[in-house]
Amino acid sequence: MQNKILEINKLLLSFFCKPYRAEKFPEPIDMLIGTILSQNTNDKNSYRAYKNLKIKFTNWEKVQKARRSTIEKEIKVAGLALQKSTTIKTVLNELFKRNGNLNMDFIKDMEENDALEYLISFKGVGVKTASCVLLFSLNKDICPVDTHLHRTLNRIGLVNTKTPDKTFFAINKNFPPKIAHSFHTNLIRLGREICKPKGYSCGVCPTEKICNFNEKNIERVSRNSERAFMLLDHI
Numbered sequence: 001m002q003n004k005i006l007e008i009n010k011l012l013l014s015f016f017c018k019p020y021r022a023e024k025f026p027e028p029i030d031m032l033i034g035t036i037l038s039q040n041t042n043d044k045n046s047y048r049a050y051k052n053l054k055i056k057f058t059n060w061e062k063v064q065k066a067r068r069s070t071i072e073k074e075i076k077v078a079g080l081a082l083q084k085s086t087t088i089k090t091v092l093n094e095l096f097k098r099n100g101n102l103n104m105d106f107i108k109d110m111e112e113n114d115a116l117e118y119l120i121s122f123k124g125v126g127v128k129t130a131s132c133v134l135l136f137s138l139n140k141d142i143c144p145v146d147t148h149l150h151r152t153l154n155r156i157g158l159v160n161t162k163t164p165d166k167t168f169f170a171i172n173k174n175f176p177p178k179i180a181h182s183f184h185t186n187l188i189r190l191g192r193e194i195c196k197p198k199g200y201s202c203g204v205c206p207t208e209k210i211c212n213f214n215e216k217n218i219e220r221v222s223r224n225s226e227r228a229f230m231l232l233d234h235i
């Protein structure tokens with residue numbers, strides 16, 4: 001598994017190059033809220049919703065005290081605003097109840113599994129959201145798995161799994177050090193631009209030579225490269 005991950009990473013780096021990464025890692029609480037906003041929408045809209053929250057409230061204490069409906073209004077652009085505003089309020093209230101403040105820095109000192117368990121203990125926070133905090137904020141060797149990673153890694157044949165969470169646990173048992181960010185980010189690009197759910201373009205795919213998918217579409221050469229902006233690198 002480790003060798004194949006390294007091989008896929010190498011092929012993706014040659015094709016897409018090393019992805020942008022902010023020099024300063026965001027605070028865990030910022031990343032947690034940003035990732036909640038990013039669910040089921042595109043990165044540009046979730047970025048706008050995140051900025052709206054920051055401009056309107058300036059800090060998370062004010063968001064916690066705000067009416068849920070006011071939060072919903074500010075994040076409408078990200079979609080699922082009722083669900084996301086409820087999760088944000090619930091997480092902030094629960095964090096305050098447990099610790100007496102909204103500082104989440106203590107998870108920086110936790111072991112990876114403990115930090116993951118802690119984050120998913122909040123209602124509305126799943127494995128994908130928690131693992132994004134571990135990678136993008138805490139810089140752990142943990143690779144979050146969304147639908148793009150789940151689909152592409154199953155097609156390539158690295159895993160044979162039914163859900164993104166099962167793919168996550170399969171690849172993260174012993175993930176190679178220092179490549180989780182590039183592997184994750186470039187696989188999202190692969191899934192968005194080339195290995196799309198339908199109309200995938202194996203003829204221009206950098207991992208074609210090691211991909212085991214038995215329904216390859218070699219003829220197709222279209223590529224969508226307009227969606228390279230990644231919200232979680234801009235929190």
Ligand code: SF4
Nearest residue numbers: 195202205208211213
């Ligand atoms: S070769 Fe085709 S199926 Fe395999 S990863 Fe590339 S685009 Fe997807």
